Amino acid sequence: MRGLGLVIAGVVIGLCAIAQAETPQSGLVMQKLDGDRIVTIKDSRIALHGVRLVDEHADPSLYKDARQFILKSLNGLPFVLKAEEFRKSGSLDNRYGDLQGRIITSDGVWLEEALIAEGYGWWSGAPGYPLASRQRLIKAEKKAAERKVGLWRQFAVLDANHPPKQYWNGQFIIAKGVVLDVYKGGSTTYLNFGEDWRTDFTAAISSSAWKKIERGDWKLADLKSKSITVRGLVRFYNGPYMELEFPEQLEIEEAAGEG
Incomplete structure (x- = not known):
């Protein structure tokens, strides 16, 4: 009976925790x-x-x-x-x-x-x-x-199509621009905002992240020629480079921020 009492006590505690969370x-x-x-x-x-x-x-x-x-x-x-x-x-x-x-x-x-x-x-x-x-x-x-x-007063949204030429090392930024190309290479999908991927601003989505980012009514390939806003940490890797992990980091202008 002692074991049953412990089980019941555990259930009660669990239900209380759920009620508190709700x-x-x-x-x-x-x-x-x-x-x-x-x-x-x-x-x-x-x-x-x-x-x-x-x-x-x-x-x-x-x-x-x-x-x-x-x-x-x-x-x-x-x-x-x-x-x-x-x-x-x-x-x-x-x-x-x-x-x-x-x-x-x-x-x-x-x-x-x-x-x-x-x-x-x-x-x-x-x-x-x-x-x-x-x-x-x-x-x-x-x-x-x-x-x-x-x-x-000092911070500005970065123009993703014409990013400043500087070294990036983990700063939090917001960037807005038109996606010129969507390229899938290996397990990563790249959103390129310039003509030269070696120097342009790039947002990268890994294979594990794209399943979370793509909604049921659009695919990453559909972002080509779309104006989007992305936010997150940026580093220097063939130009400014941001890795997107969550849909909340991306806002599509036509989607009114539903990201």
Whole structure:
């Protein structure tokens, strides 16, 4: 009977955990800000999900302002983590065990959206991010760019068809341009934005990633002559080179950001 009791206890605990995941977590209070995560007084770790904050080394002053914005927004007051849509998309937590969702402050502001709207960060292109929420973050980013606030006073979307001649080493960028050619070589598909693949901007999709990126109504080959926006880390490999791993990193202009 002891074994049966342990099994029942395990089931009850599991059901409680599921119920907790399905219900927005309210009454959370920040204990400290640890990089891009919030640690609550009950030691829950919550990621600032969907926003990539400006890099501290690139702009120390703006990074400091971003942290102050977060601290002021939460300010010891209870906040809510809305996570149901993230549970449904399978992105309730990250590989570090941090919870992911939409952080709603005590005055009803979506924190991640506000950070992007004020130019403290970009839409990150996070995998599994629910479409409706993703579109809101992209819209906030575009408005921040138009207003030239925060990082947008210096940062600019790269012209993928005419990239600057410089050495790239892991910077986060957003690039927009018309795909001139789609080439499949071995296990990788390349989106080329120039006439010479040895020097042009290239976005690469591995065989393991293309199954996630292609939707049911289009194929990668269909991107030829399309205007797209891609975001992610760029390195130098026969010109600026970005590896796309998730559909959220790619926005097709005709698809209104459905990526």
